[in-house]
Amino acid sequence: MKIIRILLVACLATMASCNKYLDIIPDNVPTLDQAFQLRATAKKYLFTCYSYIPQLGDVSANYAILGSREISTPYPGSQSGVRNSIIELAYDYQNIVNPIANYWSGGGDYGGTPMFIAIRTCNTFLANIHKVPDIQEPERKRWIAEVKTLKAFYHFWLLRMYGPIPIVKESLPISADVEAVRVKRQPVDEVATYIVQLLDEARADLPLIITNQREELGRMTQPIALAIRAYTLMLNASPLFNGNKDYAGFGHTTSQPLFSPEFSAAKWTLAAKACEEAIAAAHDAGYKLHRFVKPFDMKDIGDSTRICMDIRGAVTEEWNSEVIWTLTHSSTGALQRQCAPRNDVYSYTISLWAANMKACEIFYTKNGVPIDEDPSWDYANRYTTLKTVPATHRAILKPNYTTSAFNIDREYRFYADLAFDGSSYFMKQRSNEDNLLYINTMWGSSSSNGLSRTSFTGYWPKKMVSWKTSGDGGSYAPDSYAWPAIRLTALYLMYAEALNETEGPGARAYQYLDSVRARAGLKGVVESWANYSRNPSRPASKKASAASSSTKRWRNSSSKGKTIGTCAAGNGWII
Structure with a gap:
């Protein structure tokens, strides 16, 4: 018994020091500190x-891309490389039990990044970056500005998908009680205001351009932050959130609506100003509309090919002068396999993505007006008439080839963005205009590949395939450009839209629209409608100008409580 008492006293005497050892974290486990x-x-x-x-x-x-229905595929699953959920989203199969594209909490069966975890990570960084001793103050300020911009973007992403969301200014402590974690959605106006506030705080400490391009390309800059700011205010001014009667009474209480019940013209004024500032910053940083630069070893190309390459390269030419924000971690090799039609060079593509016919109809005639407004273009018989391609069209269509009248006398964006039977496919391996590749998809041809490897509309989204992507009949080597998240042309179109809402159609509203059209080989809006349209006065009408906007930026195809905006960045068909 005496020995037992001695051992007990010894244990009691050393208990405090034992606790210290039990609290130690192993050396190989990193901590926040x-x-x-x-x-x-x-x-x-x-x-x-x-x-x-x-x-x-x-x-x-x-x-x-597929949720907007501008591009479709009938063959989801492993063969097409496309999740069934993307197809389901396009056909309104969204649900609240296991949501498609779950960016609210992430996980589940249908993908989606948990954006609230992203925001918490940003908050943790902002709360602790002041502790770092061996960092120069200018760099610390820049990092803080970058993370504030990211935090604003993550809030914006959620706002665009879900409308009213909780604002997470600071992360809740682990010890927070049940009531504290029951955060509520905030009105759309307050969310937009907070996003703008974060970006305004960040803009001064962000660089105008990236000087250390080898290590820092893709990181936040002033033009990126101001572009996100412009997108946010455009979204808040849009009919989706600005006086949308469909959401009347949707809120915590009738006195606190989550959607603004009344239309506010002032929101369009703010949006126009934000677009103007974003464009000015982009211009100061040297951004401009992309133009194709012919390699020194390439033979001369004609005007038709050059214009088409100006348009096509705006998406696929990596780090071109038009892309304000490039996602460096997001390459497009697999995406191009979906978009490229199988042919003598691209024999290992999947080729199932189809450009929706409604998207194909959006493209104008060669005169720069909608196909149903041009009296010189046979709109009524567009699908029933066959025509022979003139030899002078060889840069865009196979000479003396019989094709649908739908494909003749269209604007250059039609030929730059789409591939179809009889169309040319300018590529690095076939860049000689005397030896262009022409797509042959007629049944029984060597490149038709049966029903399992073809577009069910007969049109492929060529604009997403780099002209440098190559093959040799037995292989396929995509030029995996990084995804262009924000382009200068998008800011131009948003600015024109906002000006049309605030001051009506006019010289200022058409200035940037006309510059985009000029890059596509078209005359200005007013001139084209005056000379070639059945409705020559349409550009003078505010309502008609808004209705004819071919960006179709704001979408609302689902019901309350579900995702209300599925457009991520727009496919950019007409720009």
């Missing part, structure tokens, strides 16, 4: 904040 002990580890945490950006170049992640 360790993440901010050094600049090097803090920089890794900074890149973790970037890691939640959706990979829009991935065919299984960009739900706007």
